[in-house]
Amino acid sequence: MAMSTGGNSGGPMSEINVTPLVDVMLVLLIIFMITAPLMSHSITIDLPTANPKTKEPEMVVPPLDLAVKQDGSMYFNDHAVTEAELRSLLAVNAQKSPQPELQIRADKGTEFKIVKKIIGDTKDSGMVHVAFMTTDAPKG
Template sequence: MAKRSRRKPMAEINVVPYIDVTLVLLIIFMITAPLIQSGVDVDLPQADAKDISLEDLPSPVIITVTKEGLFYIDLGNGEDDDAPVSATEVLHLTKAVRLNKPATQVYIRGDKEVEYGKIVTIMAALKEAKVPNVGLMTENF
């Protein structure tokens, strides 16, 4: 009778499934990275200061202007408010947020078909709220 040989247990880890998962994640990130919205690219002046960690920065205030000319505001507090607001309400809400957290950044996200006057109205309200810098959000190609 032939003796059956027992296989020894394999002590190696099969890494092929991990490589497959890593490749799929890499492809997903490569496809979605250009879709992420970002601000306008500018050259900032250099200063001797220590780096600020992102945890220290408060969530930004994002004001959205639709092509119909309606204003929406995201105060960065995690609450979604789908009700349009007036320019006066934008002024008061932004002023209140910056009073509590002066380092809060303010961004305007406007539809490409919005009237120029609507953007100017919001920027005037933000100037009245004493916002020193306003960022304009764009999409990358």
């Protein structure tokens, strides 16, 4: 509380009350004293070490290519296929270990329901690795 002693009652007081400022600074000091040790706390973990001499060579499996035209016709590795043939090819390739990646290339005007049906067939056959191929945007 600021108190004035004198006869100039009613005029503005020119003294600064520093009590609220000191209270805020003490609270901040206590907060920083509590949180500072928590900031430097470290957790020790055991990271695995890589040993390239014992690593098995990974088999490089070529990806499977599926092109979908605007009218819904499909080409599996550049050969025309029907929906039934595609499902059987996907089921055969899903059993391979390691499983190849299916790369789907659909025309810009292809309806999404066609692509959605292909994705559903892919999932039902057990294929896990599916990618969508696009073309680069024109530069300029």
